[in-house]
Amino acid sequence: MLDERKSAILRAIVNQYISTAEPVGSTHVAKYDPGVEVSSATIRSEMAQLEREGYLIQPHTSAGRIPSDKGYRYFVDHLSTPGRLGPTQRQEVKEFFSTSHFAIETMLHDTSKLLATLTSQVGVVIGAVPGATTVVGAQLVKLSPKSGVLVFILSSGDVERIEIEIPDGADEILIQETSAYFQKCLVGAKWGSACEKLDEITEPQLEGVIRNCQSALREAQDRSKINPSSNHVFVDGASHITDAFGAVDTVRNILSILEQQYLVVTLLKDILDRGTSVSIGSEHGEARLADCSIVVAPYSKDGEPVGTIGILGPTRMKYSEALATVAIVGNQLTDRLSETN
Amino acid sequence: MLDERKSAILRAIVNQYISTAEPVGSTHVAKYDPGVEVSSATIRSEMAQLEREGYLIQPHTSAGRIPSDKGYRYFVDHLSTPGRLGPTQRQEVKEFFSTSHFAIETMLHDTSKLLATLTSQVGVVIGAVPGATTVVGAQLVKLSPKSGVLVFILSSGDVERIEIEIPDGADEILIQETSAYFQKCLVGAKWGSACEKLDEITEPQLEGVIRNCQSALREAQDRSKINPSSNHVFVDGASHITDAFGAVDTVRNILSILEQQYLVVTLLKDILDRGTSVSIGSEHGEARLADCSIVVAPYSKDGEPVGTIGILGPTRMKYSEALATVAIVGNQLTDRLSETN
DNA sequence: TGTTGGCACTCTGTACAATAGAGTGCTAGA
DNA sequence: TCTAGCACTCTATTGTACAGAGTGCCAACA
Numbered sequence: 232m233l234d235e236r237k238s239a240i241l242r243a244i245v246n247q248y249i250s251t252a253e254p255v256g257s258t259h260v261a262k263y264d265p266g267v268e269v270s271s272a273t274i275r276s277e278m279a280q281l282e283r284e285g286y287l288i289q290p291h292t293s294a295g296r297i298p299s300d301k302g303y304r305y306f307v308d309h310l311s312t313p314g315r316l317g318p319t320q321r322q323e324v325k326e327f328f329s330t331s332h333f334a335i336e337t338m339l340h341d342t343s344k345l346l347a348t349l350t351s352q353v354g355v356v357i358g359a360v361p362g363a364t365t366v367v368g369a370q371l372v373k374l375s376p377k378s379g380v381l382v383f384i385l386s387s388g389d390v391e392r393i394e395i396e397i398p399d400g401a402d403e404i405l406i407q408e409t410s411a412y413f414q415k416c417l418v419g420a421k422w423g424s425a426c427e428k429l430d431e432i433t434e435p436q437l438e439g440v441i442r443n444c445q446s447a448l449r450e451a452q453d454r455s456k457i458n459p460s461s462n463h464v465f466v467d468g469a470s471h472i473t474d475a476f477g478a479v480d481t482v483r484n485i486l487s488i489l490e491q492q493y494l495v496v497t498l499l500k501d502i503l504d505r506g507t508s509v510s511i512g513s514e515h516g517e518a519r520l521a522d523c524s525i526v527v528a529p530y531s532k533d534g535e536p537v538g539t540i541g542i543l544g545p546t547r548m549k550y551s552e553a554l555a556t557v558a559i560v561g562n563q564l565t566d567r568l569s570e571t572n
Numbered sequence: 573m574l575d576e577r578k579s580a581i582l583r584a585i586v587n588q589y590i591s592t593a594e595p596v597g598s599t600h601v602a603k604y605d606p607g608v609e610v611s612s613a614t615i616r617s618e619m620a621q622l623e624r625e626g627y628l629i630q631p632h633t634s635a636g637r638i639p640s641d642k643g644y645r646y647f648v649d650h651l652s653t654p655g656r657l658g659p660t661q662r663q664e665v666k667e668f669f670s671t672s673h674f675a676i677e678t679m680l681h682d683t684s685k686l687l688a689t690l691t692s693q694v695g696v697v698i699g700a701v702p703g704a705t706t707v708v709g710a711q712l713v714k715l716s717p718k719s720g721v722l723v724f725i726l727s728s729g730d731v732e733r734i735e736i737e738i739p740d741g742a743d744e745i746l747i748q749e750t751s752a753y754f755q756k757c758l759v760g761a762k763w764g765s766a767c768e769k770l771d772e773i774t775e776p777q778l779e780g781v782i783r784n785c786q787s788a789l790r791e792a793q794d795r796s797k798i799n800p801s802s803n804h805v806f807v808d809g810a811s812h813i814t815d816a817f818g819a820v821d822t823v824r825n826i827l828s829i830l831e832q833q834y835l836v837v838t839l840l841k842d843i844l845d846r847g848t849s850v851s852i853g854s855e856h857g858e859a860r861l862a863d864c865s866i867v868v869a870p871y872s873k874d875g876e877p878v879g880t881i882g883i884l885g886p887t888r889m890k891y892s893e894a895l896a897t898v899a900i901v902g903n904q905l906t907d908r909l910s911e912t913n
Numbered sequence: 914t915g916t917t918g919g920c921a922c923t924c925t926g927t928a929c930a931a932t933a934g935a936g937t938g939c940t941a942g943a
Numbered sequence: 944t945c946t947a948g949c950a951c952t953c954t955a956t957t958g959t960a961c962a963g964a965g966t967g968c969c970a971a972c973a
Contacts, residue, residue, distance in 0.1 A: 254936090256935065256936050256937085257936075257937080258935085258936075269945075269946085270945070270946050270947080271936095271946090272938095272945075272946050272947070272948090273944090273945060273946070275936085275937065275938075276938085276939095276945095278937090279937085279938075289936095289937085291952085291953055291954075292936085292937070292938095292951090292952050292953055292954095293934095293935065293936050293937060293951085293952050293953040293954070294935080294936070294937090294953075294954075295935080295936065295937095334733055334734075334735065367713045367714075367715065368711050368713040368723065370709050370711050370723075370725065372708045372709040372725050373708075374708065374727060374729050378729075380725060380729050380731075382709065382711075382723060382725055382731055384711065384713050384721060384723055386715060388715050388719075388721050388735065390721075390723055390731050390733045392675055392731045393675075394675065394729065467831060468831065469810065469827055469831065470824050470827035470828040470831055473820045473821075473823050473824035473827065474824070476820070477820055478820075479814045479817070479818055479819075479820055479823065480814075482814050482820060482823055483811050483814035483815070486810055486811035486814065487811040490808060490809065490810065490811055595965090597964065597965050597966085598965075598966080599964085599965075610916075610917090611916070611917050611918080612917090612965095613916075613917055613918070613919090613967095613968095614915085614916060614917070616965085616966065616967075617916095617967085617968095619966090620966085620967075630965095630966090632923085632924060632925075633922090633923050633924055633965085633966070633967095634922085634923050634924040634925070634963095634964065634965050634966060635924075635925080635964080635965065635966090636964080636965065636966095
């Protein structure tokens with residue numbers, strides 16, 4: 232733990248650096264920060280100590296100091312005052328969630344856009360993974376002599392769509408019967424256990440088609456386990472990173488991460504697993520994001536956590552604002568998803 | 573039309589500039605290009621003329637020339653030799669389209685990734701818009717006392733999912749009856765005219781629910797007309813633009829365009845409407861893309877054009893390669909989509 | 914008449930030195 | 944324990960000189 236004065240100095244440095252992006256020197260802290268009432272010389276010696284302890288970094292001998300990841304971490308954990316959204320932004324969130332959004336997917340996509348506009352950072356939303364949801368509708372239709380599509384409606388309101396091959400000789404009637412069989416036997420089942428439900432077949436004449444469907448279903452479910460919610464990652468506002476970083480290389484690195492959706496998913500998941508809501512610089516162990524911080528919040532439906540939202544920006548971001556924004560959007564999203572009950 | 577020699581010089585300059593990104597001087601053309609057999613002095617005077625006619629630009633007095641948009645245009649239309657893909661890339665495309673892709677959406681998304689990797693540019697795929705497709709399945713299920721979801725399966729294999737409000741007093745049985753009604757009365761109808769089909773209701777007791785569904789359906793269809801295929805734009809490889817442009821501002825501009833999906837859609841649509849497959853720099857009338865070219869190709873299903881693919885890169889891109897790649901991927905995609913019949 | 918070699922000219926990029934400015938660490942004194 | 948002062952270090956900027964690349968023009972030539 233840092234003593235009172237060191238804390239004040241660190242806070243001053245982080246705040247100033249966040250707003251100016253320039254290394255801050257002892258004179259600036261002494262002159263412009265009302266929270267520190269000692270001379271620049273004293274601040275200098277404290278700063279030297281803070282650097283020795285790893286909270287600050289000096290880019291070169293005659294420059295001011297900038298916070299290290301550890302410094303930001305201490306700032307976030309102990310020095311940052313809880314932020315509040317401005318009235319305009321508060322209004323924006325409210326309006327967003329009171330307008331109708333058609334499909335859940337669209338809403339989540341728009342939510343990432345909302346996060347991006349509110350914070351001027353990259354907004355990320357990871358979609359709800361079906362799992363504990365139950366099947367509320369099932370239908371099989373033929374599209375061509377050899378192919379068809381199997382559609383499941385889940386209690387979450389999501390629709391799962393699986394392409395299947397239709398065995399030779401399966402006529403329209405057989406398909407309809409199979410469809411009815413699915414509807415009868417799978418509705419009410421847990422989505423996760425739908426596959427096993429098809430093990431014991433009570434209608435032998437349907438066996439051929441059902442086996443095809445079962446294996447396609449298993450394949451689809453396995454795939455979504457390995458690559459969880461592959462098509463449920465929404466990223467928006469990537470252009471904002473060009474505001475934070477002047478070097479094209481840094482921009483490239485960050486973009487290349489954002490393009491790999493599974494990376495984004497695991498990244499955010501790891502942060503939540505660690506039990507935190509902020510991950511700073513090197514903490515998330517991905518070299519290309521060494522200059523970035525990520526702020527996340529989970530969202531739930533009916534008390535069950537179903538997804539994650541977050542923003543990604545430079546380590547010198549306004550953490551309290553970011554945390555407040557992510558928290559409020561997460562809550563609103565949770566409310567919105569659960570209200571349908 | 574340019575005479576033989578001017579053509580050769582322009583071709584040499586475009587080719588060299590594309591591979592080096594440096595303004596090319598008369599000496600380089602004379603020395604390294606086998607297609608031009610005159611002295612540098614002669615080339616100089618030809619270059620001066622080409623500049624006067626608008627094909628070349630001189631960044632400053634003592635620099636070489638770079639092609640103007642008009643220069644690139646002439647190059648693409650008259651000087652470029654039709655390109656072929658390398659064996660590795662050819663193999664990559666082949667493999668891609670012979671592996672199974674589960675949902676169409678996923679396949680299109682992966683196709684944008686394929687385009688990006690093949691060309692090292694930004695890959696864009698605009699999804700098929702349902703329209704002339706017919707309804708092959710319809711189902712209505714209740715999710716909560718007040719809400720439900722209406723699902724249509726289309727002959728394209730796509731699934732449309734519409735959230736609806738359920739009127740008070742509609743019990744489970746009524747919903748099931750309505751669902752059956754939809755199945756009976758809408759299957760076989762054109763997707764575009766499904767709404768009208770619901771005008772004359774033969775089962776008065778279902779009227780309340782059906783009217784709700786009808787208005788939700790109309791709203792959803794209208795929305796997708798105004799903002800065609802809003803959730804069917806797939807962009808991948810955005811990080812590649814950092815390879816082409818060193819200035820962060822340029823990168824920002826391009827990213828900000830790519831983030832606005834409707835802009836991307838209209839942009840590509842305009843190019844196709846103009847009857848071309850390449851749009852160079854200022855031709856697409858979007859200032860932020862002044863340094864970019866776009867190469868597009870349509871793809872079809874069952875002879876009907878249903879969508880567009882394309883790549884976006886710097887004006888100094890390898891046009892013949894780009895054209896070849898986009899063409900082959902477009903064809904393969906068409907084949908793949910149509911084979912299911 | 915078209916082509917070419919030669920030459921003066923222009924502009925950029927780089928290397929180098931000098932200088933101003935910001936900031937530090939250290940020390941002696943209150 | 945704090946602070947004022949000072950010597951020192953490093954960066955960023957400015958100015959200058961110079962090499963390099965490229966041009967336009969002209970006179971000579973085929």
